[in-house]
Amino acid sequence: MAGSAKSGNVIAKYLPIYFVLLGIAGLEVFLAYRDFSIRSLLAILLGLAVCGGVLAVMYFMHLAQERRSLFLTLIPALIFVLVMLNMIWTDSFRLLHLRPFAH
Amino acid sequence: MAVAAFYYRYEAVNGKQGGNTVSESDMAVHGHGAALMEASPFAIPSRKLTMWLFIISDAVTFGALLFGYGYLRTASPDWPTPFKFNPSILNVMIMTFVLITSSLTILGAVDSAKAGDKAKASRFLWSTILLGVIFAGLHIREWFGLIDGGVRLFQNPWGSPLFGATFFSITGLHLLHVIGGVVAIAVVARKFARGSLTASHVETTGLYWHFVDLVWMFVVPLVYLLNLSR
Numbered sequence: 001m002a003g004s005a006k007s008g009n010v011i012a013k014y015l016p017i018y019f020v021l022l023g024i025a026g027l028e029v030f031l032a033y034r035d036f037s038i039r040s041l042l043a044i045l046l047g048l049a050v051c052g053g054v055l056a057v058m059y060f061m062h063l064a065q066e067r068r069s070l071f072l073t074l075i076p077a078l079i080f081v082l083v084m085l086n087m088i089w090t091d092s093f094r095l096l097h098l099r100p101f102a103h
Numbered sequence: 104m105a106v107a108a109f110y111y112r113y114e115a116v117n118g119k120q121g122g123n124t125v126s127e128s129d130m131a132v133h134g135h136g137a138a139l140m141e142a143s144p145f146a147i148p149s150r151k152l153t154m155w156l157f158i159i160s161d162a163v164t165f166g167a168l169l170f171g172y173g174y175l176r177t178a179s180p181d182w183p184t185p186f187k188f189n190p191s192i193l194n195v196m197i198m199t200f201v202l203i204t205s206s207l208t209i210l211g212a213v214d215s216a217k218a219g220d221k222a223k224a225s226r227f228l229w230s231t232i233l234l235g236v237i238f239a240g241l242h243i244r245e246w247f248g249l250i251d252g253g254v255r256l257f258q259n260p261w262g263s264p265l266f267g268a269t270f271f272s273i274t275g276l277h278l279l280h281v282i283g284g285v286v287a288i289a290v291v292a293r294k295f296a297r298g299s300l301t302a303s304h305v306e307t308t309g310l311y312w313h314f315v316d317l318v319w320m321f322v323v324p325l326v327y328l329l330n331l332s333r
Contacts, residue, residue, distance in 0.1 A: 010209065010213075010214035011211050014210055016238070018206075018207050018277060021200075021203050021320075022200065024320075025196070025203070030327065032324070032328035032329075033188075036205075044327075045324035045325070045328055046324065047146070047327075049321045049323075049324050053320055056313060057317065060210060060313045060316070061313045061317075066145065068148060070152075070155070073145070078162055080165070081163050081167045085170045086170070089173075092173070092175075092178045093178075095177075096179075097134060
């Protein structure tokens with residue numbers, strides 16, 4: 001962005017990212033109607049969403065153009081917290097399969 | 104102590120001694136302090152860093168909500184799958200298209216603002232606002248469709264009542280972000296056109312808008328596409 005000589009070039013510059021994001025959204029809908037197990041579908045859709053998210057953060061939000069120190073300050077901490085939130089799943093499965101009234 | 108040191112340095116730089124030459128408010132008004140301040144460690148304005156920190160904390164909020172949704176969905180044997188292709192998924196596809204397009208228009212606004220083209224920046228900003236309003240309208244239409252089908256915050260006719268709670272919480276919080284973003288962009292657009300805000304403010308608001316777009320990329324697969332009616 002800093003190198004923008006004149007206004008208007010940025011749309012053309014980011015058009016490929018825009019189309020990739022639209023493509024990812026379309027692919028997600030297409031795959032959602034295929035015969036995958038719920039776990040496979042969850043993994044595929046989350047993987048695609050993460051790809052779209054990375055593109056948006058790095059290019060639309062220009063994190064790729066900022067200093068690496070900003071990236072290293074923000075993103076690893078966010079990923080750490082989100083990964084730590086995964087500790088709930090065992091309890092979730094316990095509720096479904098091990099409760100006395102489960103069928 | 105820091106203010107005293109700053110004041111001492113200010114006097115030293117300006118060659119003033121004797122203690123009654125300048126007040127702290129003078130320093131703020133005349134802005135000489137900027138040259139003495141330590142450079143930003145990330146080489147970005149403080150408002151942009153603040154927005155990044157807000158985005159990270161908000162990402163954790165949405166992350167917690169989506170994990171909570173996943174927990175309840177996994178633990179509920181009678182989770183409903185109410186979303187048919189028409190109207191729900193079709194509606195969501197249009198909403199996604201609108202929101203991603205609005206990210207592109209806000210990029211144009213930031214670029215135009217940085218280039219000093221106020222008229223073009225305003226056009227892009229108001230286009231973004233229009234797309235945001237369209238998104239919110241489609242979102243509310245989707246809500247009314249489900250409410251007409253009997254879904255409420257704590258009940259739904261197809262199974263676990265937690266579906267309504269999680270669906271309306273997650274999409275409601277996102278909708279609140281969209282509406283807040285539209286209002287913020289409208290304020291920034293007006294003030295930027297008048298000259299009371301700078302391109303940096305437009306950029307910071309744009310950062311927030313991209314985040315709203317980013318969250319939607321995760322809401323769609325987790326909340327809608329995993330609950331398709333086949």
